[in-house]
Amino acid sequence: MRIGRICEAIGRWFDRTEDSNNMNTLSLFAKFRKDRVEPHNSDDHCIPTDHLDVTDVEDSKYLNWLKEHPSALTVFQEIMNAANGKQIVVFLDYDGTLTPIVDDPEKAFMSPAMRSAVRDVAKKFSTAIISGRSRDKVYGFVKLEELYYAGSHGMDIKGPVTQSMSYECKYQTKALDHQGNELTIFQPAQDFLPSIKELLNRLKKETCDIEGVFIEDNRFCLSVHYRHVPENDYAALEKIIKSVLEEYPKFRMNFGKKVMELKPSIEWNKGNAVLYLLDTLGYANSSDVFPIFIGDDKTDEDAFKVIRSSKQGCPILVSSIPRDTRALSSLQDPTEVESFLIRLANWVPAGTQ
Numbered sequence: 253m254r255i256g257r258i259c260e261a262i263g264r265w266f267d268r269t270e271d272s273n274n275m276n277t278l279s280l281f282a283k284f285r286k287d288r289v290e291p292h293n294s295d296d297h298c299i300p301t302d303h304l305d306v307t308d309v310e311d312s313k314y315l316n317w318l319k320e321h322p323s324a325l326t327v328f329q330e331i332m333n334a335a336n337g338k339q340i341v342v343f344l345d346y347d348g349t350l351t352p353i354v355d356d357p358e359k360a361f362m363s364p365a366m367r368s369a370v371r372d373v374a375k376k377f378s379t380a381i382i383s384g385r386s387r388d389k390v391y392g393f394v395k396l397e398e399l400y401y402a403g404s405h406g407m408d409i410k411g412p413v414t415q416s417m418s419y420e421c422k423y424q425t426k427a428l429d430h431q432g433n434e435l436t437i438f439q440p441a442q443d444f445l446p447s448i449k450e451l452l453n454r455l456k457k458e459t460c461d462i463e464g465v466f467i468e469d470n471r472f473c474l475s476v477h478y479r480h481v482p483e484n485d486y487a488a489l490e491k492i493i494k495s496v497l498e499e500y501p502k503f504r505m506n507f508g509k510k511v512m513e514l515k516p517s518i519e520w521n522k523g524n525a526v527l528y529l530l531d532t533l534g535y536a537n538s539s540d541v542f543p544i545f546i547g548d549d550k551t552d553e554d555a556f557k558v559i560r561s562s563k564q565g566c567p568i569l570v571s572s573i574p575r576d577t578r579a580l581s582s583l584q585d586p587t588e589v590e591s592f593l594i595r596l597a598n599w600v601p602a603g604t605q
């Protein structure tokens with residue numbers, strides 16, 4: 253049986269389910285998982301499957317994984333049922349989510365169609381990009397004034413004006429956007445700026461003999477890219493990075509997609525950035541908010557975790573292969589992200605048609 257047929261059958265089955273407004277997302281998805289094991293009359297339906305470029309063996313692995321993390325396109329209506337009556341806030345990762353992963357990090361340009369989808373979503377819902385890149389660089393790619401931006405894995409936030417006393421005032425400054433509207437900049441890793449500069453220079457010097465290394469300055473964190481490093485040199489590069497880091501115990505490192513990400517060891521990640529933005533938007537501890545976070549990487553898991561623990565909202569992983577994740581739902585690639593955003597922007601809440 254092909255994936256498309258199964259997804260279609262389940263999607264249609266969902267269309268027939270009763271209004272599920274009173275269920276939180278977790279129980280909705282639990283219901284989805286239970287029902288997926290015994291799909292109803294799945295042979296009655298057939299949709300093209302040519303967008304799924306996987307072998308039969310991979311098909312079955314992916315199908316099993318989809319039972320746990322159904323496509324956000326297939327369960328779109330269930331997500332919206334859970335969001336009904338609540339204020340949706342949209343959080344988007346950048347690389348691998350709004351653009352496909354490309355060889356050159358400097359050329360991860362966003363397509364005009366994706367930009368238009370994000371703009372339309374932002375017209376309806378508060379929307380923020382939370383990226384590992386520097387805030388300026390991600391703004392340079394996205395070029396939309398309508399959004400909030402958090403760079404350096406959430407350690408550099410340009411968000412709404414806030415009087416919130418929950419966050420250290422010394423890390424908050426006022427700013428204006430291009431239209432003269434007031435905003436707040438929150439930079440909890442400010443104290444690390446001098447040591448980040450020092451670490452950057454040190455890493456450049458120590459790795460200069462390794463072919464293909466590119467160290468990206470993301471302002472409050474650094475990315476050591478090894479996509480163009482010969483595989484034989486991976487171990488040597490990792491050894492150098494780890495040995496330099498021993499001299500900088502206030503920094504930690506994690507692996508991303510062919511990248512080692514170095515950041516200050518403060519208790520701050522994309523999950524904290526989500527909470528900060530919800531707080532400054534006026535939704536601290538609110539049960540009337542429904543955050544949607546779409547991301548493809550390990551650092552996005554911190555945001556997924558925060559949303560899961562609030563028991564409302566929908567964390568969505570972008571992946572076309574089975575992966576361990578806290579996300580409830582999935583999308584295969586940026587093309588599907590775009591379709592999801594278009595549907596979201598055009599969504600009309602029940603009772604307002």
Ligand SMILES: O=P(O)(O)OC[C@H]1O[C@H](O[C@H]2O[C@H](CO)[C@@H](O)[C@H](O)[C@H]2O)[C@H](O)[C@@H](O)[C@@H]1O
Nearest residue numbers: 346347353354355357360383384475509510511
């Ligand atoms: O949080 P994100 O916005 O997803 O940032 C994570 C890293 O993304 C970028 O690197 C990745 O994408 C590049 C462009 O497609 C690719 O060439 C690279 O191999 C990937 O790791 C960015 O350049 C990094 O600084 C971010 O840490």
